Amino acid sequence: MDVKKGKTEKKDRLFLVALMAFCAVCVLYYFSHEMSQYSTTLYALSYRYGFISRGFIGTVWQWLDQILPFDLMNYYSIYHMNLLFTAILLLFFFGFYALCLRCIPEEQKSSAKYLILFFSVFSFPMFVTRQNLGRIDIFLIMITLLCLMLLISGKAEWLILPLCVLAMLIHQGFVFTNINIILTLLLYKAYSGKNKKRYLWIFAVTLLAVSALFLYFEFFSHHAGEAVYQEVAEEARALSQNGEYYEMLLKHELLGGDVYEDEAFWHLQNRVETPIFLLLFLPLLIPACCFIRAAWQKTEKEKRWLYLLLFAGAGTLLPEIILKVDYGRYVYAAVFYYMTLILALMCMGDRPIPQAVLQIKDRLKQKSHFSILLLLYPLLFMPLYDTEISKLTYQIMRLIGYRE
Template sequence: MDERRLSVKEIREFMAAELFFGLLLFLRYYEAWVNLMNGTVLAFSYKYGFISRGLVGTFYQWLDRVLPFDMMRYQAVVNYTLIVTMIFYGVMAGFFVLCLRRGAGQIRYIILFFTIFMVPFSAAHFNFGRPDVYCLMLSTLAAVLLIKERTQWLVVPIAAVGVMIHQGNVFMYLNIILVLLLYRIFSSSGKRRRYYVILLIASFLVASALFLWFELFSHGGGQAIYDEVVETARHLTRKGNIHEDLVDKEILGIDLTDREVEDHRANFVQFAFFALMMLPYIFFLVRFFRELIRGAATAADRWKYVFVALGAGTMLPDMLLKIDYGRWMFAIIAYYCVMLLALHAMGDVCVRDAFARTLERVKTRPFPALVMLMYPLAFQPFEDVSINSVTEGLADLVNEGLHLGWW
């Protein structure tokens, strides 16, 4: 197993192959259009007050004022979203290089695996321009700060900005920041530990306060701004249509639970199939974390690894109360990939060795190992409400074949 650090030449060669692979995936899944949800949200702006999901729209409309061309049209939205997506890929590539320079060569498998999910997810129209892309990018930048131990106080405003982009970030990608801070707390002592405790508390409180504001108190003037928001959105979306549920929820504060009942049922059935599809990776993670936690030398080490193992549990409220299981499943995969890469980059020998031993068991059977790495290509891209086309098709077969009539 390649537990050594790679040379500069090896990193360059791998990243060249990684970028070429990513380009092929992008060309395969890029559809060059922004769906109603991701176009409508750009009409939300802080000129209407401190409203939910208003940050990206505020920035976009500021660009319209300062740039010498019209941004308030659909094609400009497509071009802007493409640029943001390229920046996202650049940030993730930089993160990969940082981890390769500091970690063991074995993390190349994690990078390739993550790329198979990440590029189709962000390129296909379902999530092209989705706030999730911004939020994952921000949490990854926070991970870089914590890895390099520089200007780490910035994780607090990063946590805040993530929630201002999408309040659901408290469940989706904020866990990367919080768990890495917990990891640092259990790995340090004295003043350093107190510093990380302060950062953890501040990040949690700021994100929680913003979440409560956007969910409970930001809709008071919704009726007054509704018509203007809708009219603006019509200029930014394909064929002038808007995502009415999004406007109802975020501007008017309408509870969409009744509208989402059938989608919830479909999601639960799809999730059962998805869990079966992902069983090899679930077994891999369970074995890895079991070995990691059992091998911890101290109680503090055990606790930090337990938090890492359970960190994706922040997704449970979304899974129980909301739809969009495609986004939730991608967020879980992104969490474990980013965390494993970050811990390797932080020089955690226990993580490196436990991962190497678990990976070695897989690689003793070359064909199954190759299939395990590449098999996710068969069910890309992850969507939004549905997980992917495979789980959607299987769930529909059950619903129609058994005449359940659930959706």
């Protein structure tokens, strides 16, 4: 038994090492060597101007600038620190994968590895392009992965509340893009195992705290004034590569300006690009729908409301999809939600989900000798961008005559 366990652990380590090598080359392939002015502008926001949204990172950065013996308030420093943060993010992914492989039962490991590989195709290139390098989403993802690891291991779960609050201070969009997986898994743990009260308590307090912070940041924090705006704009210029800053961001955060009309071009672009993306993504969407159906059929009737919540959890992205324009980030957020959901449930000993995964995997293998191409297919869409969904769909838009 020990020999078999040792062999399995060796295979898992080999898999992770191979995946790391793939990650390294993948990052180098997509790495753009520059940060966008959107990402650098955020470092100019800080709590010097009041308790404003997205001010946490800038506050910490400016505090470090004061206490460290070298100048951090320049593009060079921000760029290099973000290389380090991105590397840490990738380590978080591998930490999550390692924990999953340790917790998932032996007979489900093969399926889990396919899912990890599929998930990695989306995750590795996501934050190394010019559009997303240094984006504060990386901190949100790190916090989310940390919370997931706490939930899977069942250790120090009380940390979820302060971590989610921290995430909200970093970016209030966390309430739509990433907290969904944490809240749904808290509910799952409440209604599937022991300590129901405890998990419901953590769920309720976390939901209240992030909602309150979101409401504050969205409606009460954008009144810094024109003088502050000019000061922050000057700092943002100093932080960027080319002396420019992201005007719309400061206009919204400091003056409370509505940027919906300023973003009209991207809204139109989203409407053109999304159908193209959905059409091309059908080969993956169809098995995904079959999986959800298979899992639903295997769920006990009394628990169906819970699984409905689990599958519908990504619906928190809807307000972002309707009101905002970063469709590339939302596609990634949806993939992140479902992949981490499936892996986490497999770790937690769930029954319907692993069975559905195995069923779909076997059915795909039986249907075609080339089903493995479904793992390669997402590579054609990489990297995912921000306002554009992906390089492929953007190129198609240009080809059909949609021009900037």
